[in-house]
Amino acid sequence: MLDILFFAGLGLYFASMLLRFFGQVWQKDTVSTLSWRIFMAGFAAQTAYIIMRGLEAGRIPMANQFEFAVMFSWGIAVILVVLHYRLNLNWITTIAIIMTWGIYLYAALLPRQINELMPALRSVWFVSHIGSAAFSYAAFMLAGASGIRYLLIHGKNPADERLEEIDYFIYRLIAIGLLLLTVTIVIGAIWAEEAWSSFWTWDPKEVWALITWILYAIGLHLRLGQKKKGVFMAWYAVIAVPVVLFTFIGVNTLMSGLHSYGAAVKMLL
Amino acid sequence: MTFGVILLGLVIAVSVIGSVIPQQREAMYYVRQYPSTYQLILQLGLDRVFTSWYFIVIIILLCLNLILCSLLRWRFLQKADPAGAVLGRASDVKLPLAKRQAVETYLEKILRCRKVDAGKKKIYLKYQFGRYGTFITHLGILLTVIFFAAGMALPKLHDTSCYPGESIILDDGTEIMIESFSIEDDTGRLDYRSVINVTMPDGRSTGPSDLSVNHPVSIGSLKVYQQTYGTVGQISVTDNAGHKDSFFVESNDFLSADGKNGILIDNLYPGLEETEEGTKLIMSTSGRYKNPVYLFMVMQEGTQEAMLAFPGDEIEVGGYTYRFEAPVEYPGLRIKKAPAYANICLLISVMILTAGLFITFLLSPVTVLIDEEGYLLPGGRPEGVRLKLKAIADGKGETHA
Numbered sequence: 001m002l003d004i005l006f007f008a009g010l011g012l013y014f015a016s017m018l019l020r021f022f023g024q025v026w027q028k029d030t031v032s033t034l035s036w037r038i039f040m041a042g043f044a045a046q047t048a049y050i051i052m053r054g055l056e057a058g059r060i061p062m063a064n065q066f067e068f069a070v071m072f073s074w075g076i077a078v079i080l081v082v083l084h085y086r087l088n089l090n091w092i093t094t095i096a097i098i099m100t101w102g103i104y105l106y107a108a109l110l111p112r113q114i115n116e117l118m119p120a121l122r123s124v125w126f127v128s129h130i131g132s133a134a135f136s137y138a139a140f141m142l143a144g145a146s147g148i149r150y151l152l153i154h155g156k157n158p159a160d161e162r163l164e165e166i167d168y169f170i171y172r173l174i175a176i177g178l179l180l181l182t183v184t185i186v187i188g189a190i191w192a193e194e195a196w197s198s199f200w201t202w203d204p205k206e207v208w209a210l211i212t213w214i215l216y217a218i219g220l221h222l223r224l225g226q227k228k229k230g231v232f233m234a235w236y237a238v239i240a241v242p243v244v245l246f247t248f249i250g251v252n253t254l255m256s257g258l259h260s261y262g263a264a265v266k267m268l269l
Numbered sequence: 270m271t272f273g274v275i276l277l278g279l280v281i282a283v284s285v286i287g288s289v290i291p292q293q294r295e296a297m298y299y300v301r302q303y304p305s306t307y308q309l310i311l312q313l314g315l316d317r318v319f320t321s322w323y324f325i326v327i328i329i330l331l332c333l334n335l336i337l338c339s340l341l342r343w344r345f346l347q348k349a350d351p352a353g354a355v356l357g358r359a360s361d362v363k364l365p366l367a368k369r370q371a372v373e374t375y376l377e378k379i380l381r382c383r384k385v386d387a388g389k390k391k392i393y394l395k396y397q398f399g400r401y402g403t404f405i406t407h408l409g410i411l412l413t414v415i416f417f418a419a420g421m422a423l424p425k426l427h428d429t430s431c432y433p434g435e436s437i438i439l440d441d442g443t444e445i446m447i448e449s450f451s452i453e454d455d456t457g458r459l460d461y462r463s464v465i466n467v468t469m470p471d472g473r474s475t476g477p478s479d480l481s482v483n484h485p486v487s488i489g490s491l492k493v494y495q496q497t498y499g500t501v502g503q504i505s506v507t508d509n510a511g512h513k514d515s516f517f518v519e520s521n522d523f524l525s526a527d528g529k530n531g532i533l534i535d536n537l538y539p540g541l542e543e544t545e546e547g548t549k550l551i552m553s554t555s556g557r558y559k560n561p562v563y564l565f566m567v568m569q570e571g572t573q574e575a576m577l578a579f580p581g582d583e584i585e586v587g588g589y590t591y592r593f594e595a596p597v598e599y600p601g602l603r604i605k606k607a608p609a610y611a612n613i614c615l616l617i618s619v620m621i622l623t624a625g626l627f628i629t630f631l632l633s634p635v636t637v638l639i640d641e642e643g644y645l646l647p648g649g650r651p652e653g654v655r656l657k658l659k660a661i662a663d664g665k666g667e668t669h670a
Contacts, residue, residue, distance in 0.1 A: 119461055119482040168652050175630035182626055186619045193612065195483045197494045197603045199420060202319050207288040214277050214284075221274060224403070224629075255288060 002056065003112070005049035006070075010108055012042030013101040020094050036084070039097055043077045046104070050074060057114045062130040063121055065252055069107035071131070072248065075138030076100045079173075083142075089169070091153070091162055095145035103141075106249070125191035133184040133209075139177030140216065140237075140244045146170045147237030154231060167229055170237045171220070178216045185209055196258065204255040208247040215240055273334045279327050287318040328414060335411040342404040349400065351636040351647075352385060352392050360643035364662055371661050372644055376637055380654070395635040402629030409622025416615040424607035430499060432517050432599045439604065442470035445493060448477055450600045452498055453557055461495050463600045480600075490606055497601030500558055502537040503594040517597065525568070530587030533566040535575070537596055561596045 016039035023031035050070060053061045061067040080096040083089045150166045188206070189199035200206060219236045222228040228236075251257070290310060291298070299307040299316055314321040364372065373391070376382045382393035431437045437445040446466040454460040463480040467488050478486045485494045502518040508526075516524060518534045525531025538550040540560035550562065563578045569586055578584065580595040633651035637644055637658070649655045 116458060119459055123483040165656060168656055171652065172630075175626075179623075179626050179630060182619075182623050186623060189619070190616070191483075194485060195494075197426065197485070197492070197496070197605045198424070199612070199615070200417065202287060202292060204288045207284045211281050211284050211288075214281050218274055218277050251288075 002049065002052055005045050005052060006108070006112070009042045009045035009049055010101070010104050012038050012045060013097065013104060016042055017094075017097050017101050020097055024094065035097075036093070039077075039100075040081070043074075043081060046070070046074055046077065053114065057117075059117050060127050060131075061114075062127070062134070063117050064110075064115065065249075066107050066110035066112055068130060068134060068248075069103055069110065071134040072137050073100050073103035073107060075135045076103065076141055079135075079138055079142055083169075089165075091149050091166060092142065092146055092169070095148050096142055099141050099145055120195055123191055123195065125187050125194075129184060129187040129191055132180045132187065136177045136180035136184055137244050137248055139173045139180060140212075141241060143170050143173035143177060143237040144241035144244075146173060147234040150234035151231070151238070154234070163230070167233060170233055171223060171229075174216050174219060174237060178213065178220060181209065181213050181216070185213060192258075201258060203257040204251045205247070205257055208243075208251045212240075212243055212247050215243055273331070273338065276327055276331045276334060280324075280331070283318050283321075283324050283327065286315055290315050290318075292319065293317055328418070332411060332414055335407050335414070339404060339407045339411060342407060346400055346404060351397060351400070351634065352394060355392060355636055355638040355645060355647055356387055356390065358638060358645055358647075360638060360640045360645045362645070362658070362662060363643040368662055368664075369639065369643060372637075372658055373639055375657065375661055376635075376639075380635065382635060382637070389641055391639045393635065393637040393639065396632045397634050397636075399628050399632040399634035402625055402632065404625075405621060406625030406629055409618060409620075409625045412618035413615065413622050416611065416618050420607075420611045420615045423611050424605050427604045427606075428496060428601065429604065430497075430599055430601040432501065433597060437602070437604075443491060444468045445602070445604070447600060450498070450598055452598050459556055461498055461600070463495060463602075465493060465602075467491065467493060480602075490608055492605045492607070494603040494605065495600060496603040498598055499601060500537065500539075500561075500596050500598050502534065502561075502563055502596050504532075504534075505592040505594055507590045507592070509588055515594070523568075524591065526587065526589060529571075530569050531589070532584070532586055532591055533568055533573075535564040535566060538562050538564065557598070558596055563593050 016035045019031055019035035019038060023029070023035055050061060053067070053070075057063075062071050076096060077100045080093065080100065083092060083096075146166050146169050150163060150170065153160045153163060153166070185206075188209070192201065192206075193199040219233065219240065222236075223233055291302075294316060296307075296311060296316075299310050303310055310316055314323075318324055373393075376393040377384060380393075380395060382395040385392040385394060427439070429437055431445070431447045433447050433450050435447060437447075439445070444467070446468070448464040448466060450461075450463045452459060452461050454462070461482055464477050465480050465486060466475060466477050467486060468474040469489060469491070473488060475486055475488050480486045480493060480495050482495050485492045487493075503515060504518050504524060505513055505515045506524060507513045516522075518524065518537075520534060520536050522534045523531060524534075537558075538552065538561065539554035539558040540551045541562055542549045542551050550564070561580060565576055565578065567574045567576055567584065567586055576584070578593040580593055583590055583592045585591075633653075635651060635654055637646050637654070644658060646655050646658060
């Protein structure tokens with residue numbers, strides 16, 4: 001049942017992405033509307049999957065790379081749904097659906113078995129630390145998506161009136177992402193002090209979280225202080241996305257450290 | 270500002286190097302792993318970049334930059350009077366009366382600004398303390414860096430292990446008694462848990478306290494962490510007169526009364542495995558040893574013979590009976606001594622930083638002047654309000670900006 005829900009979500013997101021693409025090529029609103037409905041069905045399937053997996057595991061499903069990837073993808077979908085219904089922002093939808101599906105597809109490539117929560121992860125900080133990280137990454141990804149959209153629109157028509165709004169949302173998404181990443185790092189530090197005796201160990205995951213934080217802080221600093229906006233900020237948001245992805249995927253797969261929960265069980269307890 | 274951005278860029282560059290090259294290893298590690306570049310790595314201190322002189326210099330410069338930046342911002346904030354500053358100015362967006370009223374309705378009813386009447390002009394104000402957002406953020410970063418450095422430098426760490434029923438005595442006379450330790454709970458789930466009793470030199474004591482991962486035991490400036498664990502063999506020895514003694518045994522321990530006859534422990538293994546090629550010893554496992562087996566040598570009359578034994582087995586050598594007992598798990602502890610104020614100061618610093626970011630991004634100050642011709646939003650900030658007012662002015666009031 002869990003697998004059915006998981007792959008239903010993945011398939012629906014893919015179908016939505018294709019329809020969205022054709023809807024834009026053919027300039028058919030009905031196809032785009034259908035695409036959105038299919039996306040919402042995929043979102044419902046993914047939400048149900050997360051809930052059911054959580055019930056089966058007896059915990060919030062965020063304990064390994066697979067579960068985090070599912071939550072990360074879901075975070076992008078949640079923010080997209082909020083932007084769609086509350087703020088009626090449609091310019092971000094296509095790229096955001098691709099990102100939601102892309103991260104979910106990455107999750108599909110990872111082992112899906114439910115493991116017992118290891119002792120190091122049994123903490124009151126578990127949900128807030130990992131949850132805020134997932135939503136922070138999601139906000140950065142959507143900022144990148146907005147950046148791509150900005151550049152595409154700007155390429156066609158630099159005077160397009162949507163550009164100002166997109167530019168503002170790039171700023172807002174990065175600001176919210178940075179705030180959430182700050183919370184992630186702070187809670188992580190408090191947790192690390194309880195678990196490992198030191199709030200900071202220069203572990204690769206910590207270092208790359210710090211790099212991500214500084215990178216976006218510089219971006220906001222340039223925007224607020226030196227009024228670097230528009231095309232510059234759009235490019236900045238796009239170029240920063242690989243750093244976020246490296247912090248999420250690259251560090252866990254290429255570097256070993258205290259956050260490598262799949263491998264170093266005994267070291268971590 | 271540019272200098273600060275350059276410094277942050279340098280912090281990123283050093284951090285990338287520090288994450289790519291494993292840190293704090295022995296020199297030989299780099300010689301083996303990086304045969305062509307190890308000299309460069311060692312000479313430039315790339316094996317420990319986060320404690321290198323150049324990283325410390327960058328951080329000090331960053332602190333100085335933050336101090337200067339904070340002072341400049343503080344001076345600017347002390348001089349600034351947002352309401353007074355806009356009062357002498359005129360609107361720069363001209364609107365007809367209906368739209369001006371729509372703008373005012375938005376500012377008053379939706380944004381819930383405070384209205385100040387000044388003759389024919391009105392000033393709408395909200396979140397004025399938000400002006401302090403960037404100052405608080407910079408101050409928070411500065412304090413975080415300072416107390417972070419203190420928090421990294423001050424603690425004294427000591428890793429040790431101790432068998433259940435025994436005590437660790439620290440240099441200052443503090444005693445840590447390990448009353449019990451287990452690696453699995455009643456359901457068989459991994460759960461590394463000790464019961465310890467810490468007694469300080471002045472007599473203060475924690476009493477028997479549960480120690481587990483994520484739940485250190487604290488007393489005064491001392492904190493004890495559940496860090497790792499090990500499994501040790503146990504052998505009871507009985508002589509002909511019936512006197513019995515018990516020993517924890519590790520690899521290469523030699524139990525003998527005369528130094529010649531006895532048993533030499535080779536190793537304790539988690540279990541045996543039947544394979545097509547025969548019986549093999551399991552070399553490592555996670556959790557409790559399911560079927561522990563001792564590999565040992567019997568040394569007797571100048572001969573030696575390798576043997577296996579399971580818990581409960583007995584063997585007589587040189588007039589002594591050696592009984593192999595079930596292995597015992599023991600905790601590896603980390604003992605940390607650090608003044609509590611360092612962590613408290615750091616915590617306050619990061620809270621200031623987080624609050625600063627929150628205020629900067631989510632509580633930006635709003636100052637809007639309305640006169641008889643239109644409105645003025647100085648500097649076009651906050652951008653959200655600017656876009657909203659623009660939407661109202663353009664007759665697209667429903668736009669959510």
